[in-house]
Amino acid sequence: MANVRLLDIKKSFATLRVLHGISLDIQSGEFISLLGASGCGKTTLLRIVAGLESVSSGGVEIDGRSVTNLPPEKRDIAMMFQSYALLPHLSVYENVRFPLRMRHIGSRDEQDAQVRAALETVQLGHLAERRPRQLSGGQQQRVALARAIVSKPKVLLLDEPLSNLDARLREDMQVELIEIHKRLGLTTLFVTHDQEEALSLSDRIVLLNAGRIEQQGTPDDIYARPATGFASNFIGSANLVPAQIIDTPTGPAGKLADGQLLPLPATETTRGEATLALRQEDIALAATDTEGTLKADLRTRVFLGARNRYVLSLAGTTIRALTANDVLIEDGAPVRISIAPERIRVIKG
Numbered sequence: 001m002a003n004v005r006l007l008d009i010k011k012s013f014a015t016l017r018v019l020h021g022i023s024l025d026i027q028s029g030e031f032i033s034l035l036g037a038s039g040c041g042k043t044t045l046l047r048i049v050a051g052l053e054s055v056s057s058g059g060v061e062i063d064g065r066s067v068t069n070l071p072p073e074k075r076d077i078a079m080m081f082q083s084y085a086l087l088p089h090l091s092v093y094e095n096v097r098f099p100l101r102m103r104h105i106g107s108r109d110e111q112d113a114q115v116r117a118a119l120e121t122v123q124l125g126h127l128a129e130r131r132p133r134q135l136s137g138g139q140q141q142r143v144a145l146a147r148a149i150v151s152k153p154k155v156l157l158l159d160e161p162l163s164n165l166d167a168r169l170r171e172d173m174q175v176e177l178i179e180i181h182k183r184l185g186l187t188t189l190f191v192t193h194d195q196e197e198a199l200s201l202s203d204r205i206v207l208l209n210a211g212r213i214e215q216q217g218t219p220d221d222i223y224a225r226p227a228t229g230f231a232s233n234f235i236g237s238a239n240l241v242p243a244q245i246i247d248t249p250t251g252p253a254g255k256l257a258d259g260q261l262l263p264l265p266a267t268e269t270t271r272g273e274a275t276l277a278l279r280q281e282d283i284a285l286a287a288t289d290t291e292g293t294l295k296a297d298l299r300t301r302v303f304l305g306a307r308n309r310y311v312l313s314l315a316g317t318t319i320r321a322l323t324a325n326d327v328l329i330e331d332g333a334p335v336r337i338s339i340a341p342e343r344i345r346v347i348k349g
């Protein structure tokens with residue numbers, strides 16, 4: 001276990017500036033997700049921590065010691081990639097032993113004990129003699145994980161390790177990753193563009209936007225209090241609706257472009273131009289005009305199995321609402337929506 005410090009890391013590829021000054025303190029044993037859209041610089045940052053990429057400026061410290069100029073093998077870090085990169089001609093056992101062999105770690109007996117322990121951790125002890133092609137995608141992924149943890153690294157770097165798995169397997173592996181992390185307590189930096197994955201796995205989420213940290217916090221924090229429009233949109237896929245925040249006899253409200261009023265909590269202090277962030281899952285739909293509901297136009301319904309996603313037009317803005325699949329509203333029918341005032345986030349300006 002080790003703490004990791006990223007010190008004002010900047011990185012350019014020729015004229016392309018990819019990272020604009022990333023500073024981050026990662027506590028020993030912490031599980032951090034780097035979350036962001038494709039191309040925002042997540043992988044580049046991870047490769048810099050691993051030593052596979054140089055910095056343009058700034059540095060990396062592990063346990064208070066600068067590793068900025070150390071090669072990957074001197075950093076005590078293991079990295080697992082999206083493609084598992086298993087060696088096809090070696091057995092599962094030999095794939096996992098590979099890093100120990102390459103770095104001459106331990107005697108043959110010690111290596112054997114470490115490989116067996118790593119395979120047990122990922123529950124693959126019984127498949128040690130198989131070749132990678134004789135395994136399912138999920139099993140191959142576990143071999144890659146065993147290979148990453150076999151040398152007992154101080155820091156584990158995971159670059160979208162679950163993205164090649166189908167939805168069901170992915171959920172299973174998420175649970176396993178949480179359990180393995182708890183058991184081994186490795187400081188872990190996990191790259192993903194999947195907000196649900198980040199929310200379910202991490203102690204802390206670091207949201208990256210175009211090479212900068214947009215926001216960081218615990219999953220609860222980031223989900224409940226996205227600081228910017230970008231964060232709202234990215235986490236929880238909120239709808240962003242422009243509004244004028246005004247006082248009404250019953251308290252503050254968001255006045256939408258068509259004049260409809262959306263009540264806000266009494267504690268809301270913003271006034272004037274703002275954006276309302278409305279979470280898809282917080283929007284309730286009704287077919288009848290009851291008090292406190294707003295009129296919207298139904299554009300389409302997308303059946304998602306357990307849920308429905310309704311695409312609506314609210315005061316000229318397209319919004320999406322995620323509901324249980326028993327809320328059935330006919331296409332073309334008038335729709336009313338409501339949303340609990342305390343669930344609405346007001347973003348200034």
Ligand SMILES: Nc1ncnc2c1ncn2[C@@H]1O[C@H](COP(=O)(O)OP(=O)(O)OP(=O)(O)O)[C@@H](O)[C@H]1O
Nearest residue numbers: 013016018036037038039040041042043044045193
């Ligand atoms: N070796 C390189 N040479 C030139 N440009 C690069 C290099 N590596 C990455 N880039 C560019 O840097 C930017 C950030 O890439 P990076 O792979 O870090 O993004 P990412 O957030 O991990 O995206 P993804 O989720 O798609 O992997 C991209 O515009 C990419 O094209």
